[in-house]
Amino acid sequence: MKDFTEKIVRTATIFLSLSLFGLAVVSGSNTHPFSLTIRLLHDIAKAGSQIRVEVVLTNTSDHEIGILKSAPEADYMVEVRDANGNMAPDTDFGRRQKDPASVKVSSATPLYSLKPGESLHDEIQIERLYKISGPGKYSIQASRTVPEEMGSGVVKSNMVNVTVTP
Amino acid sequence: MESCSRLPRVRPQAIRILGYNVQVISGLTIQLTGSTSHTCTGSGLDGSYPYPPVTSTYTDDNPGVGLSTSYSEESYTMSASMYVLWNSGLANSIPVPLGYVSWNWYGDAKYISGAWQLQASSTRSANAFQASSSYPTWTTNYPLGSTCP
Numbered sequence: 001m002k003d004f005t006e007k008i009v010r011t012a013t014i015f016l017s018l019s020l021f022g023l024a025v026v027s028g029s030n031t032h033p034f035s036l037t038i039r040l041l042h043d044i045a046k047a048g049s050q051i052r053v054e055v056v057l058t059n060t061s062d063h064e065i066g067i068l069k070s071a072p073e074a075d076y077m078v079e080v081r082d083a084n085g086n087m088a089p090d091t092d093f094g095r096r097q098k099d100p101a102s103v104k105v106s107s108a109t110p111l112y113s114l115k116p117g118e119s120l121h122d123e124i125q126i127e128r129l130y131k132i133s134g135p136g137k138y139s140i141q142a143s144r145t146v147p148e149e150m151g152s153g154v155v156k157s158n159m160v161n162v163t164v165t166p
Numbered sequence: 167m168e169s170c171s172r173l174p175r176v177r178p179q180a181i182r183i184l185g186y187n188v189q190v191i192s193g194l195t196i197q198l199t200g201s202t203s204h205t206c207t208g209s210g211l212d213g214s215y216p217y218p219p220v221t222s223t224y225t226d227d228n229p230g231v232g233l234s235t236s237y238s239e240e241s242y243t244m245s246a247s248m249y250v251l252w253n254s255g256l257a258n259s260i261p262v263p264l265g266y267v268s269w270n271w272y273g274d275a276k277y278i279s280g281a282w283q284l285q286a287s288s289t290r291s292a293n294a295f296q297a298s299s300s301y302p303t304w305t306t307n308y309p310l311g312s313t314c315p
């Protein structure tokens with residue numbers, strides 16, 4: 001019985017060590033100072049109604065970072081695709097946000113200091129950016145540009161799926 | 167000397183100290199210069215009422231404009247007043263103004279040899295806090311998420 005218990009403990013220890021090693025490798029490859037997680041505030045929406053997504057930006061670095069917060073639809077880039085992988089059509093507002101000849105103007109933009117592990121919550125109204133008139137399943141993913149002083153690049157969120165009913 | 171028990175009892179009353187900030191833009195002009203040029207202007211309430219707080223006792227502003235390589239030069243000038251209002255939180259109370267800070271900035275950047283360069287003419291200034299009982303006023307709203315053009 002004692003041998004059996006020791007074997008289980010040894011196996012569990014090896015498994016845990018491998019898991020932690022794997023975790024270390026994954027987190028070591030992530031050099032961005034923050035992560036993004038999105039969550040649908042409702043899984044099903046009626047066509048033409050609000051589709052709201054909560055976005056959580058978390059400081060994953062080991063130091064304090066400053067994040068500017070303006071309009072969430074401007075702070076974050078959002079991709080909405082239908083079940084075939086096609087991008088949903090833009091609203092006028094959404095098209096202007098993407099247009100390279102159109103510059104984003106941030107007026108009221110406070111700077112939030114986030115300590116390691118702290119998060120900033122926001123809410124994106126998808127229908128402000130995309131015309132989602134047809135019923136079906138849509139996937140949503142958000143991303144945010146990493147400022148040059150934080151190393152540049154783009155951080156992408158997880159993907160969520162919403163079902164739009166007629 | 168009266169004993170404490172005979173002193174009139176004062177019922178402790180919780181008073182919430184509520185601070186508000188409101189920013190009013192008196193003028194904002196963005197000039198985009200390139201093969202096609204644009205000038206965008208704005209004024210009024212900056213974003214929303216009240217102005218978003220960073221903490222319960224602090225806020226700040228970091229206006230900015232995106233730099234697009236569709237243009238060779240971008241400039242941004244803005245003047246605004248940040249008001250501080252206070253509300254006791256008691257029933258039927260309304261926010262009362264305590265004062266404001268007026269400030270302005272101007273930034274000019276040119277896209278030269280594949281990089282944006284801030285021009286020396288860029289400047290900013292802020293006046294000292296001005297105690298005032300005047301309420302902020304505005305007739306228009308400068309919305310968040312604006313673009314130019």
